Amino acid sequence: MSTANFIQLFLSGLTMGALYALTAKGLFIAHLATTRMNFGQGEFLMIAAYLSMTLLLVGVPVILVAVLVIAVLALMGWGLERIALRPLDRLKSLVGGQYSWVLTTMGVALIMQNVATLVWGKSSQYSPPLFSASRDNVIKIMGVGVFVEELLVIAAAFLVVGLFYVFLFLTTHGRAIRAIAFNRETAALLGIDVTRTTVLVFVIASVLAAISGILVGPIVTVQPHMGLVFTVKALAVASLGGFANPLGVLAGAIIFGMAESFSNYFNSAFGDLYPLLVVLALLVVKPSGLFGEAKADVR
Amino acid sequence: MIRLEKVCSGIGSIDILHDIDLAVTPGELVVVLGANGAGKTTLLRTISGLVEVRGGSIKFDGRTNKGATAHELARSGLVHVPQGRQIIPALTVEENLAIGAENLSGLGRDEIARRMDAEYERFPVLKMRRHILGGSLSGGEQQMLAVSRGLMMGPKLLMLDEPSLGLAPQALQRILAALGELARTGMAVLMVEQKTSALQIADRAYVLKNGAIVHHAPAADLRNDADVFRHYMN
Numbered sequence: 366m367s368t369a370n371f372i373q374l375f376l377s378g379l380t381m382g383a384l385y386a387l388t389a390k391g392l393f394i395a396h397l398a399t400t401r402m403n404f405g406q407g408e409f410l411m412i413a414a415y416l417s418m419t420l421l422l423v424g425v426p427v428i429l430v431a432v433l434v435i436a437v438l439a440l441m442g443w444g445l446e447r448i449a450l451r452p453l454d455r456l457k458s459l460v461g462g463q464y465s466w467v468l469t470t471m472g473v474a475l476i477m478q479n480v481a482t483l484v485w486g487k488s489s490q491y492s493p494p495l496f497s498a499s500r501d502n503v504i505k506i507m508g509v510g511v512f513v514e515e516l517l518v519i520a521a522a523f524l525v526v527g528l529f530y531v532f533l534f535l536t537t538h539g540r541a542i543r544a545i546a547f548n549r550e551t552a553a554l555l556g557i558d559v560t561r562t563t564v565l566v567f568v569i570a571s572v573l574a575a576i577s578g579i580l581v582g583p584i585v586t587v588q589p590h591m592g593l594v595f596t597v598k599a600l601a602v603a604s605l606g607g608f609a610n611p612l613g614v615l616a617g618a619i620i621f622g623m624a625e626s627f628s629n630y631f632n633s634a635f636g637d638l639y640p641l642l643v644v645l646a647l648l649v650v651k652p653s654g655l656f657g658e659a660k661a662d663v664r
Numbered sequence: 665m666i667r668l669e670k671v672c673s674g675i676g677s678i679d680i681l682h683d684i685d686l687a688v689t690p691g692e693l694v695v696v697l698g699a700n701g702a703g704k705t706t707l708l709r710t711i712s713g714l715v716e717v718r719g720g721s722i723k724f725d726g727r728t729n730k731g732a733t734a735h736e737l738a739r740s741g742l743v744h745v746p747q748g749r750q751i752i753p754a755l756t757v758e759e760n761l762a763i764g765a766e767n768l769s770g771l772g773r774d775e776i777a778r779r780m781d782a783e784y785e786r787f788p789v790l791k792m793r794r795h796i797l798g799g800s801l802s803g804g805e806q807q808m809l810a811v812s813r814g815l816m817m818g819p820k821l822l823m824l825d826e827p828s829l830g831l832a833p834q835a836l837q838r839i840l841a842a843l844g845e846l847a848r849t850g851m852a853v854l855m856v857e858q859k860t861s862a863l864q865i866a867d868r869a870y871v872l873k874n875g876a877i878v879h880h881a882p883a884a885d886l887r888n889d890a891d892v893f894r895h896y897m898n
Contacts, residue, residue, distance in 0.1 A: 537766045544752055544763055550714055551750040553734035554743075556767035556817060 366630070369509040374626045380515045380584060382622025383522030387577040388599040389606070389614050390529055391570035396608050397546045398566040401466045403445060405474030406599060407592030409571055412477055413438050413578025414587045415485050418492035421582075427495050435575045442571025446564050449473050474592065481589040492582030518580045525576050526615060532569075533611065542566060594637075601644040607654020616655050620647075665690050665821050665852035666711065666742075670720035673710040680706045682876045683720065688821065688854050693847035695855050695862040695883065698872035704856035705747055707872065708823050711854075712744035713737045725820055739768055743819035747826055749810040753799025757790055760798045760809055765816040776816070783812035786842055804835025811839060815846070822846065824855040828862070840865050863887045 366374075388406055395402040403409065413434050420430040449469035494502070496517040503510040533539040541562050544552040549559050577595075585591065598621065605617025621640050628639035647655070671684040680703045688694045698704045709715040711722060713734035722729040724742050738744070743764075752760055761783060765776050784791035787808040793801060801809060807827055814822055824843070828836050844865040847853045855862055856872075863869060866883035 540755065540759060540763050541767070543754060547752045547754070548750060550734070551746060551752070553714065554712060554738050554746060554750075555764040555813070556735050556738040557763075558733075558735050558767075 370630070372507070372509045373511065374630055375623070376511055376515055376519070378623035378626030379619065380519050380522075380622070381625060382619035383519050383526070384577045384581050384584075385595075385598055385602045385621055386526055386615050386618035387522055387573050387580075388595055389602040389618055390526065390611070391573040392599050392603045393606060393608060393611065393614050394533070394542065394573075395566055395570045396603070398542050399450075399545075399563055401450060402470070403442075403473075403567065403570055404467060404470040404596060405445075405477060405592065406570065406574055407595030407597075408474040408477035408481075409438060409441060409574035409592075410578040410581065410595050411481060411587070411589065411592040412441070413575040414492065414582040414591070415481055417579040418490060418582050418587055419485075421493045421495070431576075431579055434579055435572050438571045438575035438578075439568045442568040443564055445470065445473060445571070446567040450567070451563075474596075478589050478592065485589065487589065489586035489588040492587055494583045495579070514583055518584060521580055522577075525573070529573070530611065538562070538565060598640075601641060605644055605647060605655055607656070610654060610656045613655035617644075617647075665725060666854065667723045668711070668720065669723075671710065671717060671722060672719035673706065673715050673717050675706070675715060679718070680875050681710060684877055686870060686877065688852045690820070690852050691847055691850045692868065693843060693853040693855075693866050694868050694870070695857055695866040696870045696872050697857055697860065697862075697886075699858065702872045703875040704858075704872055705825055706875075708744055708746075708825050708854075708856055711823065712742060714744075735767075738764070738817065741818060741820035742823075743814040743817050743821065744823045745810045745814045745825065745827070747829070749803075749806045751798040751801065751806045751809055751813075753797060755798055756795055757798055757801070757809060758794045761790070761794075761813050761816055764813050765818075768817060779816050779818070783815060786815075787812060787838075803830045804832055804838070807831060807835065807839055808842075811842065819851065821852040821854065824853070826857055827855060828857060828859050836861060860886075 388410060391406050392402045416434045416437060417430050420433060421427070425433070449472070450466050453465045453469060494514050497513045502513045504513055504516075505511070533542065541552065541557045542565070544555060544557055545559050545562050552562070553559050602617045602621050603614055605620065606612070606614030621644065624640035624643045625636065629636035632639070666686075666688050668684050668686040671686075672679065672682055674680045684707065686694075686696070696704060696707060706715055710717060711724075711729075713729065713732055713736075717729070724737065725740070729737065732740075752763065755763065758780070761780055762776055765771055765779060784794070789805055790809055790812060793805065798806070798809060811824070811827070822843075827839055827843075831839070840862065843853055843855070847865075847867070855866075863883045863886055869881060869883045869886050870877050871879035
């Protein structure tokens, strides 16, 4: 493998890793605070990618597209909590009831897939680039051609991951989320509105899906069934973080993205297989996830 | 400050509390004594809105508690320090202290800092530990932190669920002294206990048995009358 190849694969691994990190953070924060998550996280991402593509194609400026898509997805996150999760919580004493959210969030995901097929059709489409004039805008770094779009997607994704940390660790709402993760009753006794914080968690998860959806549009093909793959990969990445350690989720996402990028180079027919094998191998060695024990859990 | 009239409550299909009459006025320290399973924790959980009231009425600060959620009551000054202290292990001592107060509307940073300084003065050990995680504190330090975290919210009524549990005698004395001091400054304090040590600082005492109040007397009387007390506790 040439150096140029290596750098290109490294960067595209980092790009996808950053996007998986964003998607997995959505699963992580929901699971942390409520021990539930949205199995349609990938479908939310898919809807965001379609919305963003459609708006970009009619010439809406990128900033406005981002604001609109994030607003719509935030609303979807709120709706998901109200319709697919909260009514079930009232019935959770029924046998097996505490897992019914798996079915309802998957059901919402299926509805999204079909709505997307109806609105945008079955075929794969390409979203216009966000940051550069054309898809193949390339700059030279150390003599190697690199897509500008990829670099900016990496920068944007890591910026959002950074903001997520600031939010979770340095704001009142972030501390409230960690308090309800510890114990919902204790949180209520501390004056924390547990219901509202739960809604907030699902809104944040959806906003993260929105951002990854906007960023992923120009990098992969947009089609109605792209979501499940993202959900599966984000689940694998979140497991690498042990569902408990935000740093582990980030590290897991980058490992996953890299494994995917390099395995696609060596064996494109089974490119999706190897990163999942890497996750399996890592989980065999460290079942509690990366940094699962070394660093204090958020709980 | 708080008045319960004929309060009944329970969890699921089980009724736990029956016709509880109880009151605490400002500046008073009241202890509810009872054996394991008498309903002490349920009593506090009912007052703080975690357990639904099935009959009777609860009035806090002149208003009925009906329909109020636990977090609304907590914000209005009904502060419940739960059993087992419930310190959030992954937050630092300082973050644990602030987490209740920062949910109160209209409480500025300055006021939170001022209250924090007051708590550090009350329990200097917390100041020494302020940057370490709450989970690494000893039991006594955690109980001090739990009391301080509640006080940061500016309670009108402070309720404590077995603060003596698992504490060394010295740590317990520190906490009891602090609670006595708080009552003298006009706060209403209600604690439930299995041990009699709280009687030394309490003004009045109730004895709870099988979910009902079976005895009610000034704390001094119970201190001097160990027989009555043993009769009810066994």
